[in-house]
Amino acid sequence: MSLRSPIARARGLGSAKEGTGHWWHQRVSAVALLALVVWFVVSLLMLTGADWATASGWLSNKVNAGLMLLLIVFLFYHLKLGLQVVIEDYVHGEAMKIVSLLLMSGACLAVGLACALAVLDVAFGG
Amino acid sequence: MAKVERPLSPHLGVYRFQITMTMSILHRITGVGLGLGTLLMAWWLIALAMGPGPFDLVQDVVSGWFGRLVLLGFTASLVFHFFNGIRHLAWDVGLGFALPTMRASGWTVAALTVIVTALIWIAGYSMRGI
Numbered sequence: 479m480s481l482r483s484p485i486a487r488a489r490g491l492g493s494a495k496e497g498t499g500h501w502w503h504q505r506v507s508a509v510a511l512l513a514l515v516v517w518f519v520v521s522l523l524m525l526t527g528a529d530w531a532t533a534s535g536w537l538s539n540k541v542n543a544g545l546m547l548l549l550i551v552f553l554f555y556h557l558k559l560g561l562q563v564v565i566e567d568y569v570h571g572e573a574m575k576i577v578s579l580l581l582m583s584g585a586c587l588a589v590g591l592a593c594a595l596a597v598l599d600v601a602f603g604g
Numbered sequence: 605m606a607k608v609e610r611p612l613s614p615h616l617g618v619y620r621f622q623i624t625m626t627m628s629i630l631h632r633i634t635g636v637g638l639g640l641g642t643l644l645m646a647w648w649l650i651a652l653a654m655g656p657g658p659f660d661l662v663q664d665v666v667s668g669w670f671g672r673l674v675l676l677g678f679t680a681s682l683v684f685h686f687f688n689g690i691r692h693l694a695w696d697v698g699l700g701f702a703l704p705t706m707r708a709s710g711w712t713v714a715a716l717t718v719i720v721t722a723l724i725w726i727a728g729y730s731m732r733g734i
Contacts, residue, residue: 505696508689515686519724526731527667530656537652557639564632589646596649603653 500559507556514549534600543601547594554590558583623710631688634681641678679724684717 521542525533536542561582569575619625644666651658665671691709694700700709 505693508693512686512690515682519682523724523727523731526728527663530652530659533659534652537649553642557635557642560635561639564636589642593642593646593649596646596653599653600649 500562504556504559507552507559510548510552511556514545514552517545518549537597537600540601543597546597550590550593550597554586554593558586561586623707623714627688627691627710627713630684631692634685634688637677637681638685641681644674644678676721676725680717680721683720683724684713687713687716687720 521536525536528536537546562579565575565578565582569578648662648666651662666675691700691713694709700706
């Protein structure tokens with residue numbers, strides 16, 4: 479038996495059971511991306527017209543590889559959270575909504591993982 | 605149970621143009637667009653891992669006129685989402701809610717998008733020239 483009152487259980491996390499988690503994660507990833515995106519755009523500008531040797535040399539640098547992995551993690555997480563809201567807003571049938579969310583989450587995970595593996599391959603592969 | 609066709613509100617079509625609603629929908633559109641753009645990033649990274657042949661193919665496609673057009677849209681979307689995102693974060697900490705401020709910050713984001721996108725491309729072309 480719980481000694482907590484019904485109101486205490488209702489407060490805080492709400493019907494979605496995660497409270498402000500989604501909102502907060504979107505903001506945290508946004509702030510991280512502000513810095514990472516500036517670094518990424520500047521890096522790409524330095525690599526404008528670069529050949530393969532130059533570009534792979536850049537990504538072989540462990541600092542660059544690490545920042546690229548951070549960018550990938552925050553980027554695809556932020557993307558997943560954003561697309562989730564878009565789907566929840568515009569897709570109305572419950573079954574269709576769940577299928578869309580699953581496909582979208584899977585796609586973000588797959589593309590993000592492919593990016594991360596490519597980075598690791600360049601940084602550590604022979 | 606019969607579904608009653610109730611009027612939906614707000615009727616977006618009856619509003620005149622407002623900078624605030626334009627920025628709002630553009631934030632979402634550029635977000636989805638950038639999401640599709642990650643496929644280009646993935647292609648670039650995977651080609652980089654595969655070797656000079658696949659990498660040169662990406663560089664050739666991206667430096668063609670269509671590739672440049674896509675890259676320009678990608679740059680503008682990223683710059684817009686970046687600055688409008690800062691606008692959203694400011695609201696999240698309670699700043700800039702007065703309507704005149706909101707309109708001014710909206711136009712500021714629009715101007716910054718054009719200026720910074722142009723600067724990035726000028727920098728890109730001058731890097732190529734060197």
